[in-house]
Amino acid sequence: MRFSIPGALLCAGASLVTATNKEDINFTYPRFPEQARYVTLGPQLEAAPPANKTYEYIVVGAGPGGSPLAARLAMAGHSVLLIDAGGDHGNLREVKIPAMSIWSSERSELTWAYYTHHYEDEKMTKKDRKLTYRTKEGNLYSGLNPPEGAEMLGNYYPRVGGVGGCSQHNALISILPTNGDWNRIKELTGDDSWDAEKMRGYYKKIEKNEQPFLVDADAHGYSGWLKTAILSVVLGAAASAGMELKGPLALVRKLNGLLTGGALEKLLPINYLTGMVDGLALLLLHDMNTNSPTRDSTPMLVQMPLSMGAPSYERSSPRDLVYNVATAKNPDGSKKYQLDIATNTLATKVNLDTTGVKPKATGVDYLYGESLYRADPRASLTADGGIPGSVSATREVILSAGTFNTPQILKLSGVGPADELEKFNITVVKNLPGVGTNLQDRYELGVTAEASSDFQLVKKCSYLAEGDECYEQYMNNSGALKGPYTTGGLAVGYFMMSSQAEGEHDIWGYFPGYSTHILTTTNKNHWTWLVLKAHTRNTADTVNLTSANPRDTPKITFHNLFEGSTAEDASKDLQAVVEGMHWAVKSIDEIPSLDGSTYTQVWPPRNVTDDDAALREWIGEEVWGHHASCSCPMGAENDPVAVLDSEFRVRGVEGLRVVDASAFPKIVGTFPVLSIYMMSEKAADVILAGITA
Secondary structure, rough: OOOOOOOEEEEEOOOOOOOOOOOOOOOEOOOOOOOOOOOOOOOOOOOOOOOOOOOOEEEEOOOOOOOHHHHHHOOOOOOOEEOOOOEEOOOOHHHHHHHHHHHHHOOOOOOOOOEEEEEOOHHHHHOOOOOOOEEOOOOEEOOOOOOOEEEEEEEEEEEEOEEHHHHOOOEEEEEEEEEHHHHHHHHHHHHHHOOOOHHHHHHHHHHEEEEOOOOOOHHOOEOEEEEEEEOOHHHHHHHOOOOOOHHHHHHOOHHHHOOOOOHHHHOOOOOOOOOOOHHHHHHHOOOOOOOOOOOOOOOEEEEEEEEEOHHHHHHHOHHHHHHHHHOOOOOOEEEEEEEEEEEOOEEEEEEEEOOOOOOOOOOOOEEEOOOOOOOOOEEEEEEEEOEEEEEEEEEEEOOOOOOOHHHHHHHHEEEEEEHHHHOOOOOOOOOOOOOOOOOOHHHHEEEEEEEEEOHHHHHOOOOOOOOHHHHHHHOOOHHHHHHHHOOOOEEEEEEEEEOOOOOOOOOOOOOOOOOHOOOOOOOOOEEEEEEHHHHHHHOOOOEEEOOOOOOOOOOEEEEHHHHHHOOOHHHHHHHHHHHHHHHHHHHHHHOOOOOEEEEEEEEOOOOHHHHHHHHHHHHHHHHHHHEEOOOOOOOOOOOOOOOOOOOOOOOOOOOEOOOHHHOOOOOOOOHHHHHHHHHHHHHHHHHHHHHOO
């Protein structure tokens, strides 16, 4: 489970991740793993290159930033081309079913496998037990003892190449950032439109709240495109126990029945609350996205609001929004909106007209073909290919290609640090030294316990293997009766303030094949508390070109802890993670033994977490993240590394904006995807207002 809010500590629990070996991952995984093929759960877009025409707007990247923006511009009557280097796989079973989110992150159709570096120092890098190498046979090895001749790649960092972007494989968590996240942008740029209360309006605009119970009703929206729901784990557990539910209060009244023979006895370790029944009532009734003035600073145990509908319990994402807009028809059968989506289309550069006082974006060059970008595991490591083309925009080009790709495309277009561009013989159009700098991420670790018996909730589940009873239950029922696959695998979250927090909650890797080491048909008894340090102080991470070939992935270096921060700042971040790990260990130690089950900590080893010096060393070696952002930051007019102004415009270039996670100047709290949706909606308003001004 993962969690956090700005300046705070976030811990969350779920039977999610297990260690492959108590001392070393030591794991080899095929580059092209066999994967089951299923009939999709609905229609998907056919792959196609851009049409031979000119558009008003071209949006590069169909993820959480680009998809809502493209849809909004088209719905306002403008012609829009949305391009993405991947395909449309929004109706794959692993994408649509909440419980399959981990598996979706390693589907070959979706995955872009980046390999990042946690340190510039290679000696420190090699201490990470999750470090991945390519063997001489072409397979992938993760661990401390690579076979002879293996090439070090880095730490696996899965992204999504395709319509919807990472909203297609994330854990569906839909949590607002803190008010401070928005207000910091307001203060940094002097733009009052970023005020937190104004930004909450975008949340209410996009949300379609379908959760079965709600307290702070005025804090939510009910007619937007993003469906949200809560209570999935608890309701799914109750359904597995055969309970008939008419709402969470009925569930609370029946809690004693669950505790004496049901699903929750092995699911929710909440005895640290005062009274089990009162504790569950508090858990069920608390609204994580409340508009309370104390929301960002009050320690709380909560269920996760998830981006899915109820009673359908299917993933909700901007992929559905752009699909519906692009395929909408008028009564006569003609196309309703001027939105075209070109998939398998790799943007290679933004075309810039340099004849005027300022360079002006006029369109995009691209290559059409499947698996052209080398983050795609199916891509050729040596051969180039693709059908080249170019498409024009009369108004603007908007880059929404993500934290790693947006700075890469800018640099390939001649916009970035002059010395780096010259190194690769790229003509400098606009010297912007901040492009690819200021990269930031979380510090995350987990504590895993092994129960002496399987969890009742998933006892009959085989995760889409033949004869999967849980899949049949999910497909053949409605609402809570759909059972355990209605949950994204995340049970509860605990937001807390570490001793290093600055007024807000602050404390939640991956390796190739990690999805085969979570809950499986034979492994259903592991519980993990994931500790996420929000608002890390390290802003020294970088995205740099490795070549001028647009197919090649950039070098991504996070400069963790003391390599990227001052000693004082690194010590504060490190101490926050230590406190979060201690809390996670204590939580596991205090899981109530309601049926004789025992819980044994298996990762990290107990001798590590019992010794602060050893734990600090472990954190330095093992800490990871998966919310990279801020590599093309907004900033004040006099900030030499600010790439964007407060209206997403690339400084010194006309007709070019950036709207994705790279635009944040400081990493936002907890999980960023909802913040990106809100940013995208704001960008649409800014652009449309500029047309009518």
